[in-house]
Amino acid sequence: MNLETLATPQFAAAVLAMIAVTGTIFSLVMPLLSRDALKSRMKSVALERDKIRAKERARLQAGQAERKASLRNQPKAQMKSLVDKLNLQEMLADDSTQDRLRMAGYRGSAPLYYFLTARIAIPAILLVIAMLYAFLVMPPKYPLITKLCACLVVAGIGVFVPNLYLKNKIDKRKLAIQRAWPDALDLMLICVESGMSIEEAFRRVADEIGIQSIDLAEELSLTTAELSFLSERRTAYENLAKRTGVDGVKNVMMALVQSERYGTPVGTALRNMAEDTRAQRMQFAEQKAASLPPKLTVPMIMFFLPVLFVVIMGPAVMQIMDTFK
Known part of the structure; x- marks a missing residue:
């Protein structure tokens, strides 16, 4: 067989016909020779499911044990004494507060004392930090009333931090x-x-x-x-x-x-x-x-349209610049 024979159209057609026949035979015979792997696959899936279920149940039991332990825990003596002395439970808490704590997954008496303590401790801590920054770091050119107002604003933000945290926990849990x-x-x-x-x-x-x-x-x-x-x-x-x-x-x-x-x-x-x-x-x-189209409107206007304008108008602007030069 010489090179001229290999280059003829008849030889190319014969090779393509042989490939097509081989592929047809392969596609018809292979399903008959292949074994049914459904049982083995289902068995492997069942074993994997049992492993995952055992792992998740162990984690669930550990989480329930921790929650049960937290239900038995009592608030610290100092915290309980502070809340009782300042009468914070009547001033800052009501029946809805306890219900919100339960909705967030916190049960027992200890989370209520922690929440009430945080409502007075966080604003105080933020006020101290803001005052240190205002009077030690900020330039002295700012008037005293401006610094005091800024400190009060920061402390006021701290008042809402526990409620925002609790609301976030409730929303995630729901x-x-x-x-x-x-x-x-x-x-x-x-x-x-x-x-x-x-x-x-x-x-x-x-x-x-x-x-x-x-x-x-x-x-x-x-x-x-x-x-x-x-x-x-x-x-x-x-x-x-x-x-x-x-x-x-x-x-x-x-x-x-x-x-x-x-x-x-x-x-x-x-x-x-x-x-x-x-x-x-x-x-x-x-x-x-x-709701996706309205949400995508602003990102498209801010990020896609400027790039699109640059791609479309860029060549025209470059041609105009070359013309005027």
């Missing part, structure tokens, strides 16, 4: 519970329809949902304990709704209270609420998607 609640409600519905009692359903869901949200698992565990010890289930449901502060949880607890009062099946109420919760989650996702 968001975490809200994201995990639809899945928890579906699991609860499965448990109830399989014949479990509502107490056992809460307990099983608390064990399973800890992988996704430790906060929700903790709340469901507390509700399980309250269902076992309180005289009325209605109180336990209302306490869960109050501790979480999530509208979806409040609606489901209200449905459970009405089911307990009127004797309607719990499974029916949970099924209806699960459908509503899934619909609300879809509406929330649609709202987030619809």
Whole structure:
């Protein structure tokens, strides 16, 4: 075979035909020779899921142990004495303060004393720092009244720092519970329809949902304990709704209270609420998607349009400059 034969169109067509036939045979025969790897893959996935579940349960149990220990902890004697002497609990706290602390995940008497102490300690510390900076670092050309006003403004900002921190904690915790609640409600519905009692359903869901949200698992565990010890289930449901502060949880607890009062099946109420919760989650996702264009308007105006103008008008400007030169 010489080079002229290799360069002919007939030889190129034969090579392409051979490649096409080989590929066709390979595509037809390989599925028959390949073994079914579904079982091995499912087995590996199950093993990995068990490892992750064991790890997350261990972390959940450690977190619950720390929280239980924190519930037993009492505030320090000096802090308690300061709060009691200044009567801060009546001046700066009310029933809503304790509820907000519970919504943020802080329970017991110690977090309340810490919060009240922070409300007076942070402004005082910021005032001292501002005064040291104003009278030792700032130039003496500024008048005294200006320095005092600046110090008071800094101290005033310190008054709102504990409330802002608490609000941030509440918002983050509510968001975490809200994201995990639809899945928890579906699991609860499965448990109830399989014949479990509502107490056992809460307990099983608390064990399973800890992988996704430790906060929700903790709340469901507390509700399980309250269902076992309180005289009325209605109180336990209302306490869960109050501790979480999530509208979806409040609606489901209200449905459970009405089911307990009127004797309607719990499974029916949970099924209806699960459908509503899934619909609300879809509406929330649609709202987030619809809010993206307005949010992207300002970044596009600030960053994309100037670059676009430079790219489009740059050559024209350069040509004009060359012409005038």
